[in-house]
Amino acid sequence: MAIYSLNVGSIGRSTHAAGTAGAHVRYISRPAAASEVFAHAMPSQPNAARSWMDRAEEGDRKNARVLDRIRLAIPRELTREQRQELVRVFCEDVTGNRVPWLAAIHQDGEDTHNPHAHIVVRDRDLETGKRVLKWSDSPRDRKAAGLPENAVEHIRERWEARANEALARAGHDIRIDRRSLEAQGIDRVPTIHIGPNAAHIETTVQRPESKTVIEKRGGRERVIDYPKIDAGRTRQERHAEIVDLNLERDARSPDFATRARAQLRREEILKDRNLERQLITEARRLTIDERRAREGFRAQEQRAQEEARARRAEVDSRLKATYAEKKATLLAAQAAERSGLKADQARLSQRVLRVLDLTGGTRRRHEEARRAMVKAQAEARRTLVARTRAERAVLQAQIAADLDGRLRALATERQAVEATLAGTRTAAERMADQRRQLRAAERAQAEIRLEAQLREAERLKRGPEDSPKGPQPARQVVGQSHIPPTPEPRPQPQTPPPGGDALRAVAAKTFTPAPSPAPARPREAAPTPVQPQRVPFPSVPPRPSPAALREAPPAPPRPGRTSDPTGTAAPASSPRPTPTPAPTQSAPSLPPRPGRQPEAPRAPDNLPPRPGRGENRETPREAPRPRPRTPDDDRTPGR
Numbered sequence: 001m002a003i004y005s006l007n008v009g010s011i012g013r014s015t016h017a018a019g020t021a022g023a024h025v026r027y028i029s030r031p032a033a034a035s036e037v038f039a040h041a042m043p044s045q046p047n048a049a050r051s052w053m054d055r056a057e058e059g060d061r062k063n064a065r066v067l068d069r070i071r072l073a074i075p076r077e078l079t080r081e082q083r084q085e086l087v088r089v090f091c092e093d094v095t096g097n098r099v100p101w102l103a104a105i106h107q108d109g110e111d112t113h114n115p116h117a118h119i120v121v122r123d124r125d126l127e128t129g130k131r132v133l134k135w136s137d138s139p140r141d142r143k144a145a146g147l148p149e150n151a152v153e154h155i156r157e158r159w160e161a162r163a164n165e166a167l168a169r170a171g172h173d174i175r176i177d178r179r180s181l182e183a184q185g186i187d188r189v190p191t192i193h194i195g196p197n198a199a200h201i202e203t204t205v206q207r208p209e210s211k212t213v214i215e216k217r218g219g220r221e222r223v224i225d226y227p228k229i230d231a232g233r234t235r236q237e238r239h240a241e242i243v244d245l246n247l248e249r250d251a252r253s254p255d256f257a258t259r260a261r262a263q264l265r266r267e268e269i270l271k272d273r274n275l276e277r278q279l280i281t282e283a284r285r286l287t288i289d290e291r292r293a294r295e296g297f298r299a300q301e302q303r304a305q306e307e308a309r310a311r312r313a314e315v316d317s318r319l320k321a322t323y324a325e326k327k328a329t330l331l332a333a334q335a336a337e338r339s340g341l342k343a344d345q346a347r348l349s350q351r352v353l354r355v356l357d358l359t360g361g362t363r364r365r366h367e368e369a370r371r372a373m374v375k376a377q378a379e380a381r382r383t384l385v386a387r388t389r390a391e392r393a394v395l396q397a398q399i400a401a402d403l404d405g406r407l408r409a410l411a412t413e414r415q416a417v418e419a420t421l422a423g424t425r426t427a428a429e430r431m432a433d434q435r436r437q438l439r440a441a442e443r444a445q446a447e448i449r450l451e452a453q454l455r456e457a458e459r460l461k462r463g464p465e466d467s468p469k470g471p472q473p474a475r476q477v478v479g480q481s482h483i484p485p486t487p488e489p490r491p492q493p494q495t496p497p498p499g500g501d502a503l504r505a506v507a508a509k510t511f512t513p514a515p516s517p518a519p520a521r522p523r524e525a526a527p528t529p530v531q532p533q534r535v536p537f538p539s540v541p542p543r544p545s546p547a548a549l550r551e552a553p554p555a556p557p558r559p560g561r562t563s564d565p566t567g568t569a570a571p572a573s574s575p576r577p578t579p580t581p582a583p584t585q586s587a588p589s590l591p592p593r594p595g596r597q598p599e600a601p602r603a604p605d606n607l608p609p610r611p612g613r614g615e616n617r618e619t620p621r622e623a624p625r626p627r628p629r630t631p632d633d634d635r636t637p638g639r
Contacts, residue, residue: 002075002167004176005116006159008152009071010136014063015218021057021066021120022050028104028118033111036084039102040091041126049102056122065136070119072159074105077172083107086166087117093158098132099123114196188246194235202236203276204283243269257454264450268443275439279432286425293421297414301407308403315395323388330384334377341373 011021026046029037043049057066074083087103095101100122107115123133134142139149148154160178167174181188201208210226230238247269250262344350345366353362 002174002176004178005073006156007071010065010068012065022053025053026050033106034104035108036105041100068121074115090162189242191239191242198235203280204287290421293417300410304406308399311399319392
């Protein structure tokens with residue numbers, strides 16, 4: 001569903017560190033996130049755009065605004081080409097192509113369900129290098145320059161107009177509105193923005209806990225007490241509370257359709273939350289498994305490194321002890337050697353030679369011997385140190401090789417486990433998407449059914465006269481089957497013959513009820529109750545009074561006609577005997593309908609009428625007046 005979301009910000013030299021503008025341009029245009037990048041009067045490649053922005057920033061004064069940035073949500077109903085064209089038209093509209101700008105559209109990967117665009121604008125005229133948009137100026141300065149007073153509101157209005165034009169051009173009925181719910185006249189509490197990070201943490205990691213944050217900006221500190229602000233609720237929980245509050249308001253609406261829709265939304269939201277609760281539990285379980293696997297491998301790596309360090313320390317201590325022992329032995333041997341040389345040179349003969357040798361050769365030989373011994377002993381000590389170091393290096397290399405092999409094996413195993421867990425998560429996410437789509441389809445079907453029911457209720461409320469099909473005949477429903485209504489009998493022309501034939505013909509008509517049904521065969525189980533059906537009685541003409549029946553002469557027989565069940569007179573063709581009244585037979589008794597009083601049995605038509613209220617028993621009723629005879633009465637029936 002298309003929503004309105006637009007945020008305007010800026011980057012300045014005095015408010016941000018040097019190079020922030022270039023880093024932002026490179027970040028929004030990185031190939032991993034941006035599917036479409038296009039620009040005007042500046043490079044569109046990430047690195048080239050960053051270098052261009054850094055050079056432009058170096059030429060600004062120390063308190064200048066380097067660039068303005070816009071982040072906006074693109075309607076999901078549009079295609080990729082329509083989205084690109086919409087963003088391009090909007091950038092050209094708000095800038096007039098008089099200043100450099102760059103736009104990057106993010107609509108792939110994690111942003112598939114959240115297409116949006118990042119726009120950066122460098123407010124410097126291409127010809128003069130001066131500011132022309134002046135989005136940072138005060139309303140008074142903008143009005144003096146012939147621009148809309150509120151720059152942000154102007155940008156928001158232009159995006160609303162361009163987006164609605166694109167939606168209309170694409171054939172969509174939905175529109176976006178930059179105004180608040182209160183300005184639109186909608187009595188609903190606005191929801192809060194959750195954000196991708198908060199949604200990811202709560203849906204896949206764990207329930208976040210609020211903390212007190214100390215924010216530092218511009219050399220000042222601000223303490224934000226989030227636990228007091230959110231009262232221990234997460235953003236999704238607060239969002240759900242607002243949705244429930246709006247539904248409660250709609251459920252108390254005087255409009256029946258609004259209440260019905262609120263009830264349906266409440267039921268569907270309950271189902272959605274139950275589904276999301278299950279999916280969140282599964283996602284958190286997968287996250288716990290991944291964390292446990294990582295922690296397990298991390299513990300094994302740390303254990304391997306600790307063992308390697310312990311081996312190194314053991315080697316060092318052992319080599320140090322060996323070196324100390326060898327060094328002590330070597331020093332003792334060298335001391336003994338020096339003592340022997342000294343004792344040899346201190347003999348009497350050597351002392352005499354040094355005294356008698358006037359040239360000093362003996363003394364020089366003794367000095368050279370001592371220096372040679374000292375040199376040899378020092379070389380022996382250096383050799384001992386070198387051997388000890390070489391041995392230590394060999395042992396350390398062996399320990400490092402063992403540790404490296406162990407870490408490589410752990411890394412290979414970790415990659416395999418992570419690949420398995422990633423496959424499991426991908427399958428779970430695919431299944432979750434399918435379940436969400438199925439839930440969305442069920443919700444859409446429920447909404448369609450509700451709208452159909454509301455339209456039907458509205459049609460019935462208007463009445464059959466307002467129905468587009470006109471008034472519909474009533475239906476008679478018996479049980480679960482539909483029985484069409486019994487048609488009214490068509491009126492037939494009744495022309496009584498002269499004299500008392502009419503009275504005699506009317507007196508001959510009697511009510512013959514339907515035959516009694518055969519008794520039902522007893523069944524083992526109780527029969528299913530059947531709703532009784534009313535037997536329609538034939539329409540009869542008014543009954544003559546008893547006096548008229550007594551005074552009427554017998555009617556002559558009429559040839560070619562039998563008794564007319566509808567009371568329609570026909571020309572006489574053959575004589576017929578005077579009809580005798582049929583024996584009175586009671587109609588079959590049927591069980592009364594639920595909630596209705598049983599009808600009394602109807603008397604035959606040949607019985608004299610009972611006097612009504614306020615009617616004298618001796619006063620006879622008037623006989624029906626005969627109508628004029630027509631040529632159609634002489635025709636033979638059936639022709």
